[in-house]
Every structure is written in structure tokens, then in C-alpha cells.
Amino acid sequence: MTPGEALRRIQDAFARGRYFVDPHAADRMATRTVTVADLKHLARKPASIAPYPGRTTPARTSSWRLTGEDLQGKALMVGIDLTVDHLGNFALVATVM
Numbered sequence: 001m002t003p004g005e006a007l008r009r010i011q012d013a014f015a016r017g018r019y020f021v022d023p024h025a026a027d028r029m030a031t032r033t034v035t036v037a038d039l040k041h042l043a044r045k046p047a048s049i050a051p052y053p054g055r056t057t058p059a060r061t062s063s064w065r066l067t068g069e070d071l072q073g074k075a076l077m078v079g080i081d082l083t084v085d086h087l088g089n090f091a092l093v094a095t096v097m
Contacts, residue, residue, distance in 0.1 A: 001082075003049045006064050009082055013091035014043045021093045025078075028096040038070035039093060042078055052079050055094075060084055063094070 001009075013019050021029070021036070029035070045068060052063035061083040070076045077097040083090045 001062055003051075003064070006062065006082055007046065007049045007066075009084065009089040010043055010049075010064065010066070010080055010091050013082070013089040014040055016088065018087070018089060019091040019093065022095070025093045025096050032096060034070060034076065034096050038076060039078060039096075041071050042066055042068045042076050043091075052094075055079070055081070057081055058083075 021039070029039075043066065046066040047068040049064055049066050052065045055063035057063055061081050064080050064082060065077060066080060067075075067077045078093060079095040079097070081092040081094050083092070
């Protein structure tokens with residue numbers, strides 16, 4: 001999957017409400033005062049997207065790192081596991097950096 005295709009699929013998952021924030025990512029969000037609105041903003045307008053190195057994922061899942069800014073203009077980096085299944089695209093927010 002290309003980064004462009006992955007981004008379109010991640011955007012689709014967020015737009016359709018097919019995303020979940022992992023408890024680890026939720027803890028990181030609380031520490032960094034990152035909101036779900038910030039995540040959605042980053043998914044809509046990332047500065048870059050690249051494969052997330054070193055992640056082991058199940059079949060039909062790929063890991064991506066989105067970088068950009070939150071709604072306040074602060075740097076934000078998020079790790080997302082993207083799964084394509086019989087229902088379409090699903091994004092798991094795995095970590096927030």
C-alpha cells in the first residue's frame with residue numbers, strides 16, 4: 001500500500017467513525033493534552049505519512065506514522081494501525097508522540 005492510499009483509507013476511517021484510540025494512546029493524549037479533535041485534524045491535514053518502522057501487525061493491517069500539527073499549531077506525531085476488512089477501513093490510534 002502506498003502512503004497516499006493509506007492516508008485516504010485513514011481519512012475514510014475517521015470520517016466514518018471507524019477508529020479506536022488504544023488505552024496507551026489515550027494515556028499519551030492525556031499527558032500531552034491532545035484531543036480527539038487534534039487527531040482528526042492531523043488525519044485530515046498531515047505534513048507527512050510514512051510506514052511506522054518496527055511494528056508487528058496482523059494480516060490485512062499496516063502501520064503508519066502521521067506527522068503534522070494539532071489544532072493549536074504544536075507538533076504532533078501519531079502511530080496508526082490501519083486495517084482493511086469486510087466493512088472497509090479501520091484505524092487504531094496506537095500511540096501519540
